[in-house]
Amino acid sequence: MILILKSGVSEDQVSHVIDRVESLGFQAHLSRGTYRTIVGIIGDESRLAPESLRAIPGVSEVIPVLPPYKLASLEAHGEPSIVDVGGVKVGGGKLLLIAGPCSVEDPERMDRIARAVRDAGANMFRGGAFKPRTSPYAFQGLGEEGLKILREIGDRYGMPVVTEVTDPRNVELVAQYADMIQIGARNMQNFALLTEVGNARRPVLLKRGMSATINDLLMSAEYILSRGNSSVVLCERGVKGFDSCTRNLFDVAAVPVVKGLSHLPIIVDPSHATGRPDLIAPCAMAGLAAGADGVHVEVHDCPEEAKSDGPQALLPNQYADLVRQLRQLATLLRKQISPLPGVTV
């Protein structure tokens, strides 16, 4: 780390800064510029908290030179990871196409939607059994009943399934039914939940929080990785913006930014990012073009009857059109939609 001292710092303060750095077991390297004095700290930066250094009198700024995450870092890992979710590969040129309704609803509807999205080319089915809803009066999901429906559908169509967990007490239960566990945007910094999911032996889909920086996102991934679970897939799904014409602001540049910093795959979710069905296809294409490892889209066969989030779903035939376009784009980018397990391409 580098400490930039305040202008007009006294010699006593400089000495105290150096003492403090050395007392923490590091070497201090002093550099007096024309206007400011700078202290370089030599040693393993990961053992230092920038905030406590910033509280030393005379210190103006603390500048880390290393990212605060290690296991999530591309530099440490060397090459992009490929994550296997129930036989479907994500990363390294293999694309994940997740589709399904916002909430798990009745089995007949689930069956219809699942068959449609599988036929369209999706390789993972989604549906929420535990729904984080801003209103306590809104539909909260079918709970374990929903998990059972999801599992049956997954088995029937040979597709891995992903569903959200919102409570650390439910992680084990969800892990029994789902091939992949989703951490939603509102829980990206729910550290108790991240820790439990890190202990589970299931791949994790970690969605970026609405006000999370890329660094925050990678630190949340680090929580999961540091518990021994190395199968983490990130998801950009829009951040908070000032223009109400979209639900969130789709930060497509997050995809190449993450690719430059981390080995973890990252997919995009244009349904939540925009909240508008007319924007899903263009933003899905944009995400793939920017380098994403997959696309997450909500699909419902009658959005006006959906138990939640109807307006951000595509109809099955619209989804099929989108997958045709995505497949062509994948070919141009020398990537491939990952085949379902047991399917020969």
Next chain:
Amino acid sequence: MILILKSGVSEDQVSHVIDRVESLGFQAHLSRGTYRTIVGIIGDESRLAPESLRAIPGVSEVIPVLPPYKLASLEAHGEPSIVDVGGVKVGGGKLLLIAGPCSVEDPERMDRIARAVRDAGANMFRGGAFKPRTSPYAFQGLGEEGLKILREIGDRYGMPVVTEVTDPRNVELVAQYADMIQIGARNMQNFALLTEVGNARRPVLLKRGMSATINDLLMSAEYILSRGNSSVVLCERGVKGFDSCTRNLFDVAAVPVVKGLSHLPIIVDPSHATGRPDLIAPCAMAGLAAGADGVHVEVHDCPEEAKSDGPQALLPNQYADLVRQLRQLATLLRKQISPLPGVTV
């Protein structure tokens, strides 16, 4: 609610919209303007999900005319609430002054800080035993050991204590030791946690999330209230901003906005809002001047040794200076710092 239909909507679509509204048990009131057709929905709006209405073909916009919260609403409640926390009143002209270190540390230091802030005029002591940290490698708090220290300090100085809970499994434990349970900004939409805290019989300090609208904040309060816990105090602690010269963007206008919408007391936290000790006093004063029911400030006797968040703490003597100013301002506003229980003013 009001449905604004798309321009060029067909008669069939209009009929379908009306059928749909009526099938949900509401009356539809059609109004054809020069350019657009509008459908007013007459009945108990709280039973309707705007999102499913927006998914009906031909509907362009859905405009609610009532707030989605009821228990948190000022209109429903009639007058501002006064919340009692261990004998200290908040709201209705009574001010809450919470002070203490970010984390609970060793008992000697806690004792020194607690005595100092009580002597300065604080009426509640704070300290984190379970710390939500962005890094899995950072100090995570002393856990139950910390709760015990906090309780002892509170009893020794006759001050109620507040501490954060981050895991629904710990709510009962925390409620055994603390007079008030804090929900931190990152957990404002952790609905499992809100539900548990709603079941607890302890007052709750609910901090606004970094990307939460006022409406989101009041909906989270509604979660707690709807479980039967009516002692909720809100806290503005800064939202995500674009200027890195402060840690967050202190949204002081949130105070009068909340006062116009809700009966719940609201305090401000200039420590987290700004992340800079030089800004704490001016922002604390601003919050009180804007109508806040109290101020939450981190205080530490040696910020460079703090286990977490040192740079946003005041020294005890700085805190005493601030309370002197706050007291004068309170008098001007015809308010009063709430006395400690058993203390005669």
Next chain:
Amino acid sequence: MILILKSGVSEDQVSHVIDRVESLGFQAHLSRGTYRTIVGIIGDESRLAPESLRAIPGVSEVIPVLPPYKLASLEAHGEPSIVDVGGVKVGGGKLLLIAGPCSVEDPERMDRIARAVRDAGANMFRGGAFKPRTSPYAFQGLGEEGLKILREIGDRYGMPVVTEVTDPRNVELVAQYADMIQIGARNMQNFALLTEVGNARRPVLLKRGMSATINDLLMSAEYILSRGNSSVVLCERGVKGFDSCTRNLFDVAAVPVVKGLSHLPIIVDPSHATGRPDLIAPCAMAGLAAGADGVHVEVHDCPEEAKSDGPQALLPNQYADLVRQLRQLATLLRKQISPLPGVTV
């Protein structure tokens, strides 16, 4: 427009609202719901200012049902426009590829860069002669000297040229030399400048401001269109965001949002949107995939010597690689990079 009245509004206030609406020459259509009274205003909404309606006592909200722009509206215009800039077509499947350095520099360097980007496939050359710089001490551009260099280069290589104007007094001068006049992000709401550019007989490249909504952008276009200049091309170049890892936040969804509202072409500028050379190619591809009518990229042959904004430029060979990718994507999308005038494809 629709007026939602406050809950508890008096009969006198309702009468006053209706009188006021009628005195402005409109019909009022009253609708009393379960909780709120609503007044629909029937007539030509464009003659009404929402703000003065909102100031009528008893009015809670004013909801426009028409967009405030007319000439920029897709609905009014019927189909997407194709803009001709010095023989290069933009819109309707024809793509604009603008490339060149941030500032016009010495003629030799300009010549080298222009030849390189033309050979790579760009169909418009750019360079700033009047630079809006945040610092009064930074290089402010070569002025008319720069315009001359730009014109010579354009003529030599048969490419139309675009350059920014920052002062209404310079519009005529710039229009003498440039084929297209750029309004930069910081001047998007410089209405004196928009008016002058609206009077000029040159196509305009209008960049979105950093805190401008799509509605604001289209209103600024309306200023230009309302003066009789119908050749306006919009440009998304990033809005203000909270994550400092990119210079701005590239709002790729703005492209399909604009396409749904306006007939005007829209291009993207990943150089300014991200400020990082490694993100330019992925974001350019994303923009095209989302439906943009072109891409604006800064290119410099020695970024460390650039007079301004070096770090957001591609090297000529990197630009050539990008155009190869863009061309393939254009084919997939059934679009075409617009040929230079006089060039047979």
Next chain:
Amino acid sequence: MILILKSGVSEDQVSHVIDRVESLGFQAHLSRGTYRTIVGIIGDESRLAPESLRAIPGVSEVIPVLPPYKLASLEAHGEPSIVDVGGVKVGGGKLLLIAGPCSVEDPERMDRIARAVRDAGANMFRGGAFKPRTSPYAFQGLGEEGLKILREIGDRYGMPVVTEVTDPRNVELVAQYADMIQIGARNMQNFALLTEVGNARRPVLLKRGMSATINDLLMSAEYILSRGNSSVVLCERGVKGFDSCTRNLFDVAAVPVVKGLSHLPIIVDPSHATGRPDLIAPCAMAGLAAGADGVHVEVHDCPEEAKSDGPQALLPNQYADLVRQLRQLATLLRKQISPLPGVTV
């Protein structure tokens, strides 16, 4: 400045960085840490452009150690400035209270409002003659006619007047009539306008742009100061936020942040910051409590008839109530509302 080199930088790249720094006339001070190499640049940083340094191969980050403004800096100036506007002092404990309608309207109304705000205690009258309107179809102000009305009112009541200029061609004209020239938020980075205003011999009220950092604001002040005009008063009037319940997000912490960086006075404008009359008084009080040197409030005697921005105006009697509160708060803060010229306090 400090250059942090990329991890894995080659020796050739390090040499090239040092050569480049030295060729620019600076000394390079090399420091090799455990993970990164750092180059300190010794010399007059103000002659260096961070962006061109960031474009040198091998450079990862460029960290300035001095602010980029000099004339606006508190450090350079030593103590807070007091600006004199037509005999009214601002700064150093003297408060400026600007009040008046958004636009200059008919002389009778102006007279009524001016008398009312003067009697309430305002010491400067405002009104727009050239209005920056987002719609080309909205009322654009009375132009020179409005300036004349404003001047007459100012003379009649012995109050200095302030009005906005939006076009560099009008600066001289406005300076003939007004005591203070306002640069509005949308023009904060209209550098042509800043330069002209810097040449004028009138005090300037510089409003912060909606997406401007404090650094951006001070750089715009530097433009004016660098032309020789040292009478600049800053104004915080809200930045772009994500919650539509206020028009902008009032950044009250900007006041003490500016106080720590610059000698220039700063006032607050709660009318534009919030856009809601019920929030003006609490936010005005908050601004003063945070250390502002004055308050700018829109006042109109019939907001529903206002030519612009009616809903953010106070009625004259509401304004008088607010000034009573502000006066008490000023006394508590040991400050004083600056008397009108010729008035003995």
